[in-house]
Amino acid sequence: DTEVTQTPKHLxxxxxxxxxxxxEQHMGHRAxxxxxxxxxxxxxxxxxYSYEKLSINESVPSRFSPECPNSSLLNLHLHALQPEDSALxxxxxxxxxxxxxxxxxxxxxxxTVL
Amino acid sequence: xxxxxxxxxxxxxxxxxxVTLDCxxxxxxxxxxxxxxxxxxxxxxxxxxRRNSFDEQNEISGRYSWxxxxxxxxxxxxxxxxxxxxxxxxxxxxxxxxxxxxxxxxAGTRLFVKA
Numbered sequence: 744d745t746e747v748t749q750t751p752k753h754l755x756x757x758x759x760x761x762x763x764x765x766x767e768q769h770m771g772h773r774a775x776x777x778x779x780x781x782x783x784x785x786x787x788x789x790x791x792y793s794y795e796k797l798s799i800n801e802s803v804p805s806r807f808s809p810e811c812p813n814s815s816l817l818n819l820h821l822h823a824l825q826p827e828d829s830a831l832x833x834x835x836x837x838x839x840x841x842x843x844x845x846x847x848x849x850x851x852x853x854x855t856v857l
Numbered sequence: 858x859x860x861x862x863x864x865x866x867x868x869x870x871x872x873x874x875x876v877t878l879d880c881x882x883x884x885x886x887x888x889x890x891x892x893x894x895x896x897x898x899x900x901x902x903x904x905x906x907r908r909n910s911f912d913e914q915n916e917i918s919g920r921y922s923w924x925x926x927x928x929x930x931x932x933x934x935x936x937x938x939x940x941x942x943x944x945x946x947x948x949x950x951x952x953x954x955x956x957x958x959x960x961x962x963x964a965g966t967r968l969f970v971k972a
Contacts, residue, residue, distance in 0.1 A: 785948055785962035786902070799957060831900055843890045843909070843952055846960065848902040 746770075747849035749834050755855045758824060764852045766817040766834030773839035775817040776846065777809060780831040792817060793839050824856045859884050861951050861963035869969040870939050878934045878966045880949030886910075888954040891925065891932045896965070897945040908932065939970045 778786035791799035808820040835846040893905040
């Protein structure tokens, strides 16, 4: 199984809402990533978890809160977002240990903040 | 500085034409990996290839081929006999040894293949 799944596919939320994005992989990968991608731009790294521990936080605002409950799951909790946070949020996984490993991406959650 | 430059923003070709997507990278690391990913309209990035800095052998996979030249810091991607299904955004990416888990993406090249 070489699939990374993300739910929901689309999400519309108001600036006062709290929501969560979910990501799951069953490839035995021990590194998981959250990226944000605006239209016509490359993915921007937000967070990296390695062996369920947060290893990289790219100075992401605290209104984005990641969580890695176990090695297969990655969540992104959203609270008090701004309209400029509207984007495609991509989850990825890879074998852990280095940056050398190819990443497997999910289909993304398209988020709209009103 | 660690950087990836994809100078071609958009390319449009007619089906069956060959097309080359350019990628130039910058890094001071002697150990690094280069990648190409494809992002079709559905949104999911698909891994295509990985090369390490010590292996300059070119690679061919079906209609896809890659030319890695350290002397010019380039890692170009050629699609032979393009098809409509090749229409996508293609990202070149760099993972330097000192980057931890960071992958540096180029801006991407949007390829349109017309029937």
